[in-house]
Structure formats: structure tokens, C-alpha cells
Amino acid sequence: xxxxxxxxxxxxxxxxxxxxxxxxxxxxxxxxxxxxxxxxxxxxxxxxxxxxxxxxxxxxxxxxxxxxxxxxxxxxxxxxxxxxxxxxxxxxxxxxxxxxxxxxxxxxxxxxxxxxxxxxxxxxxxxxxxxxxxxxxxxxxxxxxxxxxxxxxxxxxxxxxxxxxxxxxxxxxxxxxxxxxxxxxxxxxxxxxxxxxxxxxxxxxxxxxxxxxxxxxxxxxxxxxxxxxxxxxxxxxxxxxxxxxxxxxxxxxxxxx
Numbered sequence: 001x002x003x004x005x006x007x008x009x010x011x012x013x014x015x016x017x018x019x020x021x022x023x024x025x026x027x028x029x030x031x032x033x034x035x036x037x038x039x040x041x042x043x044x045x046x047x048x049x050x051x052x053x054x055x056x057x058x059x060x061x062x063x064x065x066x067x068x069x070x071x072x073x074x075x076x077x078x079x080x081x082x083x084x085x086x087x088x089x090x091x092x093x094x095x096x097x098x099x100x101x102x103x104x105x106x107x108x109x110x111x112x113x114x115x116x117x118x119x120x121x122x123x124x125x126x127x128x129x130x131x132x133x134x135x136x137x138x139x140x141x142x143x144x145x146x147x148x149x150x151x152x153x154x155x156x157x158x159x160x161x162x163x164x165x166x167x168x169x170x171x172x173x174x175x176x177x178x179x180x181x182x183x184x185x186x187x188x189x190x191x192x193x194x195x196x197x198x199x200x201x202x203x204x205x206x207x208x209x210x211x212x213x214x215x216x217x218x219x220x221x222x223x224x225x226x227x228x229x230x231x232x233x234x235x236x237x238x239x240x241x242x243x244x245x246x247x248x249x250x251x252x253x254x255x256x257x
Contacts, residue, residue: 005072008071012071013071013072016068016071017068017071020064020067020068021064021068023064024060024061024063024064027060028057028060028061031053031056031057031060032053032057035049035050035052035053046117046118047110047111047114047117047118047136048111048112048114050111050118050135050136051107051108051110051111051112051136052111054137054138055108055138058138102156103138103139103140103154103155103156104138104139104155106154106155106156106158106159107136107137107138107139107140107141107155107159109159110136110141110155110158110159111136115163115165116133116163116165117133118133118134118135118136119132119133120132120133120165120166121133121165121166121171121230121231121232122143122163122164122165122166123163123164123166123231124153124158124161124162124163124164125162125164126161126162127153127157127161129143129145129151129153130143130145130146130166130231131143131144131145131146131151132144134150136155138155139154139155140152140153140154140155141153141155141158146231146232146235166230166231171227171228171229171230171231171233171234172206172225172226172227172228172234173225173226173234174211174223174224174225174226175223175224175225175226175238175241175242176213176221176222176223177221177222177223177245177256178218178219178220178221178222178256179219179220179222179249179254179255179256180218180219180220180254180255181215181218181219181220183219183220183254184254185210185212185220185222187252187254188210188222188249188254189209189210191245191248191249191252191254192208192210192224192245193207193208194248195241195244195245195248196208196226196241198244199237199240199241199244201228201229201233201234201236201237201240202226202227202228202237202241203227203228203229205227206225206227208224208225208226208227209224209225210222210223210224211223211224226238226241
């Protein structure tokens with residue numbers, strides 16, 4: 001390696017780079033500890049604190065890289081350009097036109113305004129997606145589905161989507177059934193109500209009214225809502241309800257299609 005490409009020689013470059021990396025690492029750890037303290041003290045601000053920490057961390061390491069680059073003669077002008085105040089504005093404007101920066105800004109507003117927080121169960125109906133918010137990064141939001149798979153969604157999509165927060169103790173979703181055309185719907189309503197009343201996870205304060213969604217040659221397509229405190233409770237309740245409902249319908253000679 002030719003030492004002439006380094007401003008003050010190879011050994012100075014290695015020592016200076018090591019000190020810069022060490023300083024950046026220490027600074028990173030300090031802000032991480034401060035973030036953890038704030039998270040414990042202000043639990044409702046965890047999402048915002050984490051996002052701000054990620055921003056500061058990125059800036060710290062970016063400055064460290066620039067400092068190292070400036071010691072390499074062929075790249076020193078690049079480091080000076082990036083560090084220049086007016087150049088930083090120019091660079092920021094240029095980046096703003098890119099999707100990456102757009103995702104960062106969208107993520108910033110999500111973290112600050114907190115329409116939802118890490119740990120919330122949300123649903124994006126227009127995308128037919130739902131899950132628990134695991135993380136909000138610079139570029140995307142990570143959801144963990146009921147099937148334990150991760151969905152990575154760009155922050156720009158999250159910032160413009162219609163989102164239902166299902167962590168407020170008021171979740172509902174309909175169950176659909178197909179029954180024969182000669183089914184007594186009033187009797188069916190009573191059977192469904194009886195089965196729902198026996199399920200502990202169901203919110204019994206709200207009435208699950210039967211709705212006929214369609215009438216086909218094979219019979220009725222009906223639906224009824226199930227009210228629970230969360231998506232998880234709904235899934236568990238549904239798994240309990242379907243076998244019991246099927247058994248009750250069979251006893252009353254109501255066939256499913």
C-alpha cells in the first residue's frame with residue numbers, strides 16, 4: 001500500500017481511524033443507554049425514542065466515516081464537500097427526491113405522532129394485512145403476523161394508509177357461513193347467540209346480529225360479528241366457536257354448505 005495517498009502517513013491514518021471508530025462507538029453506546037433510560041421512564045414514547053436514537057446513531061457513524069475519508073488524499077475533497085454547510089443542504093435536497101429519504105421522513109412522522117406504537121396490533125384493510133408492530137426503521141415498518149411471519153412495509157405506505165389500531169380493547173371481525181336455503185334464520189340467530197354466550201373471550205356487551213350477505217341457488221351466505229379485546233383473542237375465540245357452532249347446527253339439523 002502506498003503511504004503517499006494518506007495525508008499524514010499510513011501509521012497516523014491507522015491510529016486516527018481507530019480513535020475515530022472508538023469515539024463513535026462510545027458515543028453510540030452513550031446515546032443507547034440514554035435511550036433505554038428514557039424508555040423506562042416514558043414508556044409511551046418508546047417508539048419515538050428508538051427512532052431518534054437510530055437517527056443519531058446514523059449521523060454519528062456518518063461523521064466518523066467522513067473523518068476517515070478526509071485523511072485519504074484522493075478522497076479528501078469528497079469529505080470536505082460533504083462536511084460543507086451549504087453542500088450538506090444541497091445533498092439533502094438531492095436525497096429528498098429519492099424514495100429512501102421519503103421513507104425516512106414518513107418514518108419520522110410515524111415515530112413522532114405515533115398513530116400506532118411498537119407492540120400495537122394494527123390492520124391495513126386496503127392491503128388486507130394485519131399484525132403486531134415489531135419495529136419502525138428508517139425505511140420500513142415490520143409487522144409480525146398471527147402466523148409468526150414478518151411483513152416489511154415501506155414507511156411511505158404506512159404514512160398514507162388507513163390503519164386500524166386493534167390494541168384498544170375493541171376488535172371485531174365477522175365470521176361467514178353458508179347454510180341451506182330453507183334455514184330458519186331466526187332460529188339460526190338464537191343458536192349463534194347461545195354459542196357466543198358460552199365463549200369467555202367474546203365481548204357479550206355487543207350484540208352479534210346476523211346479516212344475510214347473499215342468496216344463491218345453494219342457499220344463504222350469512223355473517224355475524226365477533227367482538228373481542230384483541231386480534232389474538234379473536235383468533236382463539238374463533239377456533240373455539242367454529243367446532244361448537246358446527247355441533248349445535250348439526251343437532252338442530254341445519255346444514256352447512
